[in-house]
Structures are given as C-alpha cells and as structure tokens.
Amino acid sequence: MSAAPHSALAHAAYHDLLRSLRDEGLRDLRGTPSLVTRNGRGYWYDSFRVGADVRKRYIGEDSPDLAARMERARADRAPADQRRRDRSRLVRLLRAEGFLGLDPTTGSLMAALAGAGVFRLGGTVVGTHAFRLYEGELNLRLGLDQVAQTDDLDIASFERLSLALEDAAAPPVQQVLADFDFDPAPSIEPGRAWRWRQTAGNALVEFLTPAFDQEGLRDLPALGVQAQALRHLNYLIAEPIHAAIPYRSGVLVQIPRPERFAIHKLIVADRRRDQDRLKSAKDRAQAALLIETLARDRPDDLAEAHEDALSRGPRWRDRIAASLARMPDTAAILAAV
CATH class of the missing domain: 1.10.220 (Annexin V; domain 1)
Known part of the structure; x- marks a missing residue:
C-alpha cells in the first residue's frame, strides 16, 4: 500500500491552516499568562479573576514553540472574522486539492469536543481517525480504500496529566455527547462508562488511558469521563502533535x-x-x-x-x-x- 503526495500548494495550505488554528487558541486570554511548575515541568495558564476568585485556564506545556506562538498571537491584530474567513478559504482549497473531509455529524462532534477543551486538556485522537489526519502531517494523498470510514472515535489521555492540570472541559464532555444523542454504554462497573453510543446510528465514542499496572477503568478528571486503561498506550500518546481537520473553518486536535x-x-x-x-x-x-x-x-x-x-x-x-x-x-x- 503506497500513497502519492499532495501538491506543494496543498501542503503549504495545510500548514498555514494548522498554524492559524494553533495561534487562535492563544487569542482569547482573559487575564495574564502564568507559568506553574510541577514535577520539573512547566505549564502555562491564563489566570483571571471572577469576582473575588482567581481562575486558571490551561494553555499548554512550556516550550520555546509555545512562547513563540504567544508572542505571535499578541502581535497579530487581524480581526477574528477575517481570521476565520481566511481559514475557511484554506479549508476550501484543501478540499479542492483532494484532502479527505469528515461527514457533517463527525465534523460537528469533533468541533464541539475541541470547543469544550478536550484536546487542549490532553485528549489525543487515536485509531483510524488519527491515521486519516497523517494526510496533512506527512503530505499523503490517501484513498478511500486506505482509510475505510469508521463510526468509532477513540480519544486517549494520560490519567496523571488529567489530574495535574487542575482544569476541566467546559461544557462537560458528557453534556457535549448528550447534545449529539450519545448515551453511556453499559460496562462491567455499574455507574461508570468509558464508551458512549449514539442512539440513532452506529457511532461510538471511546475514552482510553494508559495502563501502568492492571487494565480497567480510570477517571479522567479534566474530561469528566472514565476511560479504559490499556497496555502499550503510554508509548503511543507520548509527545502528541497537533493536526488540523479540514472542516468548516478548521478544527484543531491532537494525534500521536x-x-x-x-x-x-x-x-x-x-x-x-x-x-x-x-x-x-x-x-x-x-x-x-x-x-x-x-x-x-x-x-x-x-x-x-x-x-x-x-x-x-x-x-x-x-x-x-x-x-x-x-x-x-x-x-x-x-x-x-
């Protein structure tokens, strides 16, 4: 199985879209960025006051790349509507160049999960949906036979990271799934679910986390869901990268x-x-x-x-x-x- 590359124009457009989406998340800061160090690693937060309380919204792990993006976002004065229109134009170009898209239901769900902060808070898309997104990262023109569509969406995250971030998805992930008519699927532990099935159709969303001892269900506090712990997953989702989904004006996610x-x-x-x-x-x-x-x-x-x-x-x-x-x-x- 092999794949031809996309055009140089499509390759450049994808990375322009990805860069714009990554920077966009740094433009709506409500307060002052602050650096918090835990276990020798630095994490940036947007710290702001709500009444007498100080709230913190997680931005990302400290790195030279994040520092450069925060500076670039501060320097860019383009209006939000113009930035969104520019990204929509890039998405149209990518679709015209043959990039794979998502069906409206899956695209809307991905956008809603991204809007709630799932991928900002460590969620990483794995499985076939991640494989499809290597089209942009590796500049591969994938055919439908190579990425047979699946109704399953698998999202993985580290339990320890979820605990350490001290931030949570908003609206809660369970509310996002309910809005798309997903119900928790029964599991071996009553009252706890790691799989969510859409009431009309075959769509399934699963939450996963690495197993460092026994496999079983674990809590992901940042996402407000339980996840199935699996061996070898810690290797897969270490140091994930960003990817852009060419849907509407683009959706930013994480993939391995x-x-x-x-x-x-x-x-x-x-x-x-x-x-x-x-x-x-x-x-x-x-x-x-x-x-x-x-x-x-x-x-x-x-x-x-x-x-x-x-x-x-x-x-x-x-x-x-x-x-x-x-x-x-x-x-x-x-x-x-």
Whole structure:
C-alpha cells in the first residue's frame, strides 16, 4: 500500500491552516499568562479573576514553540472574522486539492469536543481517525480504500496529566455527547462508562488511558469521563502533535506522532490477530504505509521510535517481530533505517 503526495500548494495550505488554528487558541486570554511548575515541568495558564476568585485556564506545556506562538498571537491584530474567513478559504482549497473531509455529524462532534477543551486538556485522537489526519502531517494523498470510514472515535489521555492540570472541559464532555444523542454504554462497573453510543446510528465514542499496572477503568478528571486503561498506550500518546481537520473553518486536535503510531500498530496487530483478523490486517496495512513514508522522509524519527519500543521488554519485541514476520517488505525497510 503506497500513497502519492499532495501538491506543494496543498501542503503549504495545510500548514498555514494548522498554524492559524494553533495561534487562535492563544487569542482569547482573559487575564495574564502564568507559568506553574510541577514535577520539573512547566505549564502555562491564563489566570483571571471572577469576582473575588482567581481562575486558571490551561494553555499548554512550556516550550520555546509555545512562547513563540504567544508572542505571535499578541502581535497579530487581524480581526477574528477575517481570521476565520481566511481559514475557511484554506479549508476550501484543501478540499479542492483532494484532502479527505469528515461527514457533517463527525465534523460537528469533533468541533464541539475541541470547543469544550478536550484536546487542549490532553485528549489525543487515536485509531483510524488519527491515521486519516497523517494526510496533512506527512503530505499523503490517501484513498478511500486506505482509510475505510469508521463510526468509532477513540480519544486517549494520560490519567496523571488529567489530574495535574487542575482544569476541566467546559461544557462537560458528557453534556457535549448528550447534545449529539450519545448515551453511556453499559460496562462491567455499574455507574461508570468509558464508551458512549449514539442512539440513532452506529457511532461510538471511546475514552482510553494508559495502563501502568492492571487494565480497567480510570477517571479522567479534566474530561469528566472514565476511560479504559490499556497496555502499550503510554508509548503511543507520548509527545502528541497537533493536526488540523479540514472542516468548516478548521478544527484543531491532537494525534500521536506518526512514527509511534506506526510501531504501535505492529504491536496491536499481533494482540488482536486471533480475535479480529480484519482489524489486524488493517493495522498492518496502516503500519506498512507509514513506515514506508517515514523511512523515506523521517528515517531518524522512525528509527528512534522503533528502538524505544524494542527497549521496553521481551513482550514488546515479540509482538513487533510477530507482525513483521508477516510483512517481509516492511521488515526490510525497518532493518535498513
């Protein structure tokens, strides 16, 4: 499975859209940005007063990139309506250039979740919806056969980060889901749900979090939901990146780094090889495409992610090796990186 690149114009338009969306979130500060340090890491907050109370809204983790974006946002005086129209123009250009879009229901749901702060507060889109968004990050012209549409939306977040942020989605995620006619699906723990099913249709939203001991349900306080803890997920969602969804005037989300997504797919493919062969085959196909692309364009990133996974123990190495045994061409590419 391979993919041709988009045009240079589409590639530039995508990154213009992404940059505008990232900066937009820094324009509506109500107070003064303040830096809070926890466990040796810095986190920026918008601190403002509401009556006698001081409120804090999470902005992002401290980095030179965030500092530059805050400065750029302060310097840009373009009206909000003009910025939105400019982004809508970029979205139209991307669609005309063949970028994949979202159906209105999924696009509206993603926009509502982003508006509530889900992705600002650490939520990371994983699964097929994340794979689709590598189209812009890696400049790949993906076909419908390569990204068979799924009604499932998987969002992952670190439990510890959710606890540390001391901020919460607004409106609450459960309210956003209810507005789109999602109800909690029954789970093995009464009164707790990590899956939400739309009452009309097959759409499903699942919340996930890394398991550092036993798998089970965990609370994500920042999102106000429970999540299913899964092994290997900590590797996947470490150091996520931003991605732009070409819907309306653009929607900003987080996705895993593509090199981590590719290696993680090798692990997942082996985990569910016996239970769901079709999904296992799709996992291997997505990994193959990303590894081929990354080996050509970002070999150092791919090599580092592969070595990181191999260093995590024999069970990791065994699962990766089992998948690669069924993918000789991909195995050869990885060995040559």
